[in-house]
Amino acid sequence: MLRWNTLEEVPSGYGPSVVTLGNFDGVHRGHRALLSTVTDEAQARGVRAVAVTFDPPPLAVLHPERAKVQIAGLEHRLELMAGTDLDAVLVLEFTRELAAMTPEEFVHDVFVEALGATAVVLGTDSRFGVHNSGDINTMRELGQNYRFDVVEMAVVGQATSGLRNWSSTHLRQLLAAGEVDEAADILARPHRVSGEVVHGHHRGREFGFPTANLGPDMTGLIPADGVYAGWLERLDLPRGDPERRLPSAISVGTNPTFDDVPVRLLEAHVLDRTDLDLYHEQVGVDFVARLRGNVRFESVEELLTQIGRDVDASRSILLG
Structure with missing residues (x-):
């Protein structure tokens, strides 16, 4: 083209x-x-x-x-x-x-x-x-x-969506509610946010769950705050490379457990991988399913226990 x-x-x-x-x-x-x-x-x-x-x-x-x-x-x-x-x-x-x-x-x-x-x-x-x-x-x-x-x-719709039209306005409503699975039905693919991986607080790596943090120049509409199962695609790698598309647990929001995160972040933890260095790579983050909303935990231990559950849930959804 x-x-x-x-x-x-x-x-x-x-x-x-x-x-x-x-x-x-x-x-x-x-x-x-x-x-x-x-x-x-x-x-x-x-x-x-x-x-x-x-x-x-x-x-x-x-x-x-x-x-x-x-x-x-x-x-x-x-x-x-x-x-x-x-x-x-x-x-x-x-x-x-x-x-x-x-x-x-x-x-x-x-x-x-x-x-x-x-x-x-x-x-x-x-x-x-x-x-x-x-x-x-x-x-x-x-x-x-x-x-x-x-x-x-004419406006196009489908019976399974209650004859709602396939429109960008309706998509925005779904993403604002975190309903990424329904959004994917209208998009015919998972919703994606793209950007460069930048340095964050490195808190995830310290806890054993390193994350790829997208920079402020990311493109695509960020869905509602919460935790999602999805995929991280390394856009700089050739298609077909087994390291290009990786199953991930994704967090969106300000992380209410910590007080030093004043802005919304999008960070993805690649399942079962602690060896990746993704800094400065261009990536696409695809949202498959919302696992839960954001919660303020009383202790780091409670947070880590929940992250472990989120990782297990993501693995089950993405890999069966």
Whole structure:
């Protein structure tokens, strides 16, 4: 999959193509259904399949006070999108200048001139152009003017989720409640937070449970405080390396047993391993199941006993 970061990087004369537009935050099942429609349409027409997205997300520029942490960081989103049959993704820097473009200016410059769109796939509730003034009906009108077809995608849901739509909003609610197993059902994979392993208090190593602590620049929405079973993936190692993906017990929160942890931390203990040196490695932490909420223990001994139980529970869930 090709990646372009500006319109100027798109090769001259690129196209024809089927194009879609969105933030794709989380690249959940709803997004995948839309992208599948894009690639199916492109294959049926014998043209290319392209997605257009933004970085940073529009809300971070227009209303930073309302902006939210992305469910998945940009690089993780692009990695997931590369797992589809898309031919290319255009990542546009969202600026106030871009936000001021009318719907027609945006469609003409991006979809028509740069990407040679013969069809546009758009969700029912999609908005684009200055003040979000463009919608699916606007796109249909522009399609008539510029001779491209418009395929409308309705909100996608599933019976097992009570017909709740596969949406980023619903995902945020689940993660805020620590319901990472239900979130995984919508994502079609475990939820991930990525970042660089940094030095912490080294308290876990002293207690016999060394942890990989993610730094403050981690990407991805951190779920509710608590203890989880999951996987630590060492992103710098090649795929297929047996040391790349490791079963872990994960802690999120301020650790209420100790008073010197004023900020939320994300730390992962790799099961049955005390020999790893992960400092400065890029890792992804995948959340599989929530074991419990955070508890303040009266003694270190009580804490260590519970950590042992958490490790055993994680091993049972992850390794059977």
